[in-house]
Amino acid sequence: DAKTTQPPSMDCAEGRAANLPCNHSTISGNEYVYWYRQIHSQGPQYIIHGLKNNETNEMASLIITEDRKSSTLILPHATLRDTAVYYCIVRAPWANQAGTALIFGKGTTLSVSS
Amino acid sequence: KAGVTQTPRYLIKTRGQQVTLSCSPISGHRSVSWYQQTPGQGLQFLFEYFSETQRNKGNFPGRFSGRQFSNSRSEMNVSTLELGDSALYLCASSLAGGESSYNEQFFGPGTRLTVL
Numbered sequence: 063d064a065k066t067t068q069p070p071s072m073d074c075a076e077g078r079a080a081n082l083p084c085n086h087s088t089i090s091g092n093e094y095v096y097w098y099r100q101i102h103s104q105g106p107q108y109i110i111h112g113l114k115n116n117e118t119n120e121m122a123s124l125i126i127t128e129d130r131k132s133s134t135l136i137l138p139h140a141t142l143r144d145t146a147v148y149y150c151i152v153r154a155p156w157a158n159q160a161g162t163a164l165i166f167g168k169g170t171t172l173s174v175s176s
Numbered sequence: 177k178a179g180v181t182q183t184p185r186y187l188i189k190t191r192g193q194q195v196t197l198s199c200s201p202i203s204g205h206r207s208v209s210w211y212q213q214t215p216g217q218g219l220q221f222l223f224e225y226f227s228e229t230q231r232n233k234g235n236f237p238g239r240f241s242g243r244q245f246s247n248s249r250s251e252m253n254v255s256t257l258e259l260g261d262s263a264l265y266l267c268a269s270s271l272a273g274g275e276s277s278y279n280e281q282f283f284g285p286g287t288r289l290t291v292l
Binding site: 104108149 | 231268282285
């Protein structure tokens with residue numbers, strides 16, 4: 063089962079920031095938070111990951127609370143092309159006995175409108 | 177660098193038949209994972225291959241099998257197809273040698289299988 067909880071859907075106006083929350087209260091000390099998104103009928107796309115510090119790349123920012131029990135993915139200026147299902151996943155970054163399997167939850171469907 | 181490729185992109189089969197799907201990982205990637213996506217169950221992990229060995233397997237019946245070749249290309253096979261096997265089958269590759277500091281997986285576009 064997925065170890066994360068996300069709201070099923072969110073709306074955002076084009077050009078505004080989209081803040082997608084994720085709860086992962088049972089995260090272990092060696093687990094990272096990963097975000098992927100899936101645009102309709104395409105394969106999931108990696109967005110960003112982090113352990114405990116805030117992270118930023120060209121796509122998004124990831125804010126992880128100090129107790130690491132929740133995080134927020136921020137798309138600073140959402141566009142129509144950001145409409146997708148966003149998945150928050152926690153797991154160890156390296157291949158372990160379980161390999162590299164990603165356990166996906168239901169994710170959050172983000173709808174960006176003009 | 178070319179991405180993950182999957183063939184065929186679309187496939188129509190009838191119940192009872194078998195099907196083989198193919199995945200070519202990104203050059204240099206040694207791990208290939210397979211996922212099934214359906215509207216009801218979402219994205220579910222099928223199995224992972226690393227260096228030609230199955231490293232992990234999800235909760236799917238034995239009708240679902242796979243293999244990996246020495247060039248890291250992978251195939252998955254579904255025998256005795258059922259209507260419920262209609263799904264998008266996704267392949268993902270990663271370095272996953274245990275040395276990488278993070279485990280970014282790159283997904284292919286998927287194969288859409290329809291079972292009639």
